[in-house]
Amino acid sequence: MTNAVLRETLPTPEALRPWFAGVGSVSVGDVPTEPFVHLPEAATRVVVRTGEHGSRSTLVVGPRARASYHSGKRRVSCVELRLAPGSVRPLLGVPAVELVGRAVRLGDLPGVMARRLADELRWLAPDEALEHLAEVLPERLGAAADRSRTELVRAGVDALSVRTGRPPAQVADVARELAVSERQLRNLFAEGVGLSPKHYARINRVRTVLDHAATRPWAELAAATGYYDQSHMTTDFRTLMGVPPRSYFTGRLPEATPCQSLRRA
Template sequence: MPHPPSVVTADLVETFELAPESLRPWLTELARMPTVLALSEPLAQIPQAATTIVLSAEHDGPRDALVVGPQTKATYWRPNKPAGCVRLRLAPGAIRSLLGVHAAELTDRTMRLEDLPGPAADLSAELIELAPEEVLPYLEDELPRRIADDPAQRDHRHLLAAAVASISADQPVPVPELAARLSVSERQLRNLFASGIGISPKHFARIDRVRKVLSHAGTIPWAELAAANGYYDQSHMSADFRTLMGVPPTMFFRGRLPAPTPCRPLTKLT
């Protein structure tokens, strides 16, 4: 069943640009969300396993640079004024070197970039003044000279990249088998995910599967979609979808969404 017109997700209205090779140690992509006007139905923000720097701009209003940590469940909101943004997705394992904190400290939280202790905070004032097409060239000039590529952090990034690729593959690997393939213990793997991504490997896999269900719904029957994404059966898929999205898939794709909620308040590190 395809997305009905009433279901609008941020992913559907964004355009994406892969980060250039020089920025791949820290960024995976730049996404642009055009100015969103008043909507009759809530805008769905589906779960996201990445930490994101959001350069927001209200229409003819103030600009801000925010850090949005991994979002473990969907949120629904209705814009009350025209606004657009640029989103910089951070690479797994890059959060510590860019933001100066472990990724788990950011999970389900939103903070101002300038309030974080990492070197990226010093770029906040410049970033919010740039046009979207100027952001990546600016970062290509600034990040390599501000951030030393520590060998240990580089090894962690490579290990996390391999783990993420395996979990996101068409035939995902169970966590115990994945740890064995990567020659680390399950505990080490969980610690790497907590510090470098902000969620456990199991929760990363759950988010990845629900995102695949959202992108492929309507192409094959529900039962086949469940089997193709590693669920035990259709009821398992429906229960997992409901936990992360707030409603079962049949309700979601009929446009019967949870009530919109206010944006999360900004927080600071304690």
């Protein structure tokens, strides 16, 4: 009997790459003894979920501004498709900001395409769902997307993200480079990402710290991710993760709470 939470990155079908930033699987064993951690997440995800008794559902999980810690999951497996910036409204019919902190059934969303997909995916296994999405979505999304707005928000996301050898840019500098006002940039991010440019950048930095903390000294990692110093990194990490870095990586986590039920759109 296993109690591990297993995560795996899956190949993204080529036809979906313009619209999805990545595909992954998550499975939880029989009797979890450790909290199930939902990390801060800037992307909206379509989740094909198989429950304890084989029940299947297709969900939409919006951006998560802060980490949360839960108990009570068992025998759950999911395939998660992370939507690329700018893909939420064309696919789901709502701006990304309306989904922040929410998990809803795909068929409960108002968009015609979302309801149609929910009907089509209802009886498909996760691998079949991926094949179906790769077959039908490119044509549907190509007709629905506003390419100029999508390109702007993706350029903003790239500039505010940590890259090897390049700290993230400041919000004012990104707005200037894209020839938009900071207010316009916030509106683009609200629709295409769901979070403000500043909060997106904070999540991206903290996720980078989570990815590289085991291999780099704290001070070096703070500098590489655009923080003023290690103290600044610790403060940001505590705000988003609920505990400072050393506590998190030694297992001193916030108290876990039961998983919440789905919310209707």
